Amino acid sequence: MTAPSPTPSIDTLERRFSDFATLGEALDFAATGKRGLNFHDMRGNLARSYPFSEMRSDALEMAYRLIAHGIQPTDRIALVAETGPDFAALFFGCIYAGAWPVPLPLPTSFGGKESYIDQLKVQLQSSDPKILFFPEELSEMAGEAAAQCSVEGIGWTSFADRIALKCELPVQHTDATCYLQYSSGSTRFPHGVAVTHKALLNNLSAHAHGMQLEATDRCVSWLPWYHDMGLVGCFLSVVANQVSTDYMKTEDFARRPLAWLDMISRADGSVISYSPTFGYDICARRISSQTHVSERFQLGHWRLAGNGADMIRPDVMQGFVDAFGEAGFNARAFLPSYGLAEATLAVSIMPPGEGIRVELVEESELTGMPGAPDRPKRYRAIVNCGKAVKDMTIEVRDENGAILPDRAIGKVWCTGPSLMEGYFRDPEATAACMKDGWLDTGDMGYLSDGYIYVVGRAKDMIIINGKNHxxxxxxxxxxxxxxxxxxxxxxxxxxxxxxxxxxxxxxxxxxxxxxxxxxxxxxxxxxxxxxxxxxxxxxxxxxxxxxxxxxxxxxxxxxxxxxxxxxxxxxxxx
Known part of the structure; x- marks a missing residue:
């Protein structure tokens, strides 16, 4: 059997930076080129290449099957977000059918069967979908959650076996809701973020311009598709900006984190790859002082090493540089960023090439509580998270809503075309964080010369290893x-x-x-x-x-x- 060949990094198709009216239109265009998605096994070896042209064909067939099954525009379709071609085709099949895909998490290694069923049930009850699709190996747990919520549960392989009779597809509208995104944290208090096609594509365009996307760029990712950084930044963005991408499953990264760096080493072109801080930390810890990293890894073409999803720790970033500098990794590749699902994804991105920049801030300024006079002053290194992305405006305000001057710590607010419509069926929660077209991010920070420094969360959210609790x-x-x-x-x-x-x-x-x-x-x-x-x-x-x-x-x-x-x-x- 012939081994699959990866989709190319470079294409003759002239790249467009997400300047489309709808996500379906974005895939239609990407499918005219040769780029696409590439799925790898736990050792980082290519298992399946999936050109955008093939993905579009599969997605259209899924749309036909959904419509034949009775799915109407605005119906929610819940999808267990396993990284692979089945989810990709179903997600875009929902888009073509005018339905709203709702990515839901995979089970974790803790909590067990009942915990996962309970988690699915809460999000199913919130999103009120017509169908829950899942990989066959999860049929017992996902099927039980669906049954308890009176939602139809279908394994996606069996659904793909159905005959796809071509039919007329509904017209997509740029101002219509595209999908619902659930935060990773809450199991009892879910918030489904409703994102329109227009908001999504504006943010994906801003993402591409902020990264200064190049013709030779290629993405490598292990991030899960049920989190906004994985779904929006490393799946939807690469479609709308026509970037070939190499994936490994999140659970495979957890078992063999260095396989991520193996994939980057083998990738052709210039690499863009994102991770929360803990991903860099795990890789640095797996390397012993006796390991000759330059013999195994070649990281000199890693152009943008994105950081996001949790507080960026400069000591961890330095540890990664110390561990992999011999393999050609350049510290200036680090690309700190700041974002949240309520803004679709990106709010700010560091200009490429500037790397990690920190400022020392006295701890009493961060807490708002004066330190004891007999105690030595303590400082914390705050990482520069870059400048507002295209079309986004950031302000820092005090508790009364007054705009604060540079270097004064307050609440971070933002506004722009990529803000969410609101939380699905939760006007009270929406009103609590949105006012006059502005979003209260729930974070504390300060501005300095146009750069945003995020110092902590005003809300009670606990974020550990990039996951919200x-x-x-x-x-x-x-x-x-x-x-x-x-x-x-x-x-x-x-x-x-x-x-x-x-x-x-x-x-x-x-x-x-x-x-x-x-x-x-x-x-x-x-x-x-x-x-x-x-x-x-x-x-x-x-x-x-x-x-x-x-x-x-x-x-x-x-x-x-x-x-x-x-x-x-x-x-x-x-």
């Missing part, structure tokens, strides 16, 4: 243990040994040391089962956790009191 989910998990109730638990992120870690403060009513030890272990196990994370557990006296004037738990205040030492946990028995 809602503190409500952690608190809710602990509440399921006997003896606890709502309001007994506060969850937030702290820095522990240089790493961001969730901390859980739990009001404890027992004075028995053995019981407290058991409780700490039970809480750690419960949080790990729900989130997959290890956490710091602190037991505190009853009525310790602070509340707002309306009686709600104040996580921000609880965190500040804990870090300042004003909340004193019970001592751990020796």
């Amino acid at each position: 809602w503190p409500q989910d952690i608190e809710w998990a602990v509440e399921q243990l006997p003896g606890f109730k709502s309001g007994d638990i506060a969850a937030f992120a702290i820095t522990n040994g240089g790493e961001e870690t969730p901390a859980v403060l739990v009001q404890c009513r027992t004075s028995d040391e053995d019981e407290r030890t058991k409780l700490r272990e039970q809480i750690r196990d419960k949080v790990r089962s729900v989130t997959g994370m290890n956490c710091v557990v602190e037991l505190v006296p009853p009525r310790t956790l602070p509340r707002t004037s309306s009686g709600k738990l104040s996580r921000t205040k609880a965190r500040n009191l804990y870090l300042s030492g004003e909340i004193q946990p019970y001592a751990v028995a020796a």
Whole structure:
């Protein structure tokens, strides 16, 4: 059997930077060239090449099958987002049929069957789809979630076997919703971001201009297609900007992270590849001091090494340079960026070639709390996240909405044509973050000479290894243990040994040391089962956790009191 050949990096087709009215029109154009998608196995070897022309043909057949099945424009179609040609064809099949694809996550290595079913059920209930499509190997779990939500569940291989009778396709409109994107974090409080064709293509164009896309560029990615950086940045963008792309599955990266760098080494042309900070960290840690990296990797053609999805740590980036500089990696390839699903994806991108730039900011400026006069000053290195992308405007405002001057820390707001329509069927949540065409990102930062520096999250979101975790989910998990109730638990992120870690403060009513030890272990196990994370557990006296004037738990205040030492946990028995 002849080995597949990858789609070329260079094409005679004159590239267009996402200047299309709809996503379907973007694929129609990309299909006239020779570029496409390429899927690799866990060792980074090419398993399947998938030219855009073939993907378009498959997508049209999927659209015909969907319409024959009774799917109407604006119907939601949930898709378990496994990286591969089946999902790609179904996603664009939904687009051609006028339906809204809703990418949903794959199961993780933690939590087990019931946890995954529960996660799917919540997002199915929120998006209210007609069908849930899934790979056959997930039919038991995904099928059970669909059945419990009265949603039709179909394996995509069996659906692809159906006869595709050609029919008239609905007209696509640029102002119509294109897809729903769920954040990675919430299992109890989902927010489906509704993105129009117009907003998507504007952001993809801004993405291409911000990266200064070149004729020889090729993308390499292991990012999951149910997160905005993977879905929008490394799947939809490469279609709308006609970029050949090499993929490995996220679970394969987790098992063999250095295979990602093997794929980059073998790729022809100049490479664009993104990762959250933890991806670079894992690769650097896998290399021992005895390894001759230059014999295995060739990274001199890695033009843009994107950073995003979590707080960028300059020490980790330096560790990657130290580990792979011998293989030709250039530190100036680093491309910090800032974005969020509510803005479709990109809000700011560092101009290519400027690399990682940091500023030292005194910690009291970051927290808004003056430090004790008898303590030495502490500084944190804040990474420059670049300039606003094309058509996007960024402002930093105070709590009253007044625009702040350069280098003053406040709330980050943005506006532009790529903002979401709103959260699907959640006008209250939409109104809470959007005002007069502006989006409150929920992040804190400051501007300096047109560059945005993001210093932290105003919201309570906990982001670990590029994944969002809602503190409500952690608190809710602990509440399921006997003896606890709502309001007994506060969850937030702290820095522990240089790493961001969730901390859980739990009001404890027992004075028995053995019981407290058991409780700490039970809480750690419960949080790990729900989130997959290890956490710091602190037991505190009853009525310790602070509340707002309306009686709600104040996580921000609880965190500040804990870090300042004003909340004193019970001592751990020796």
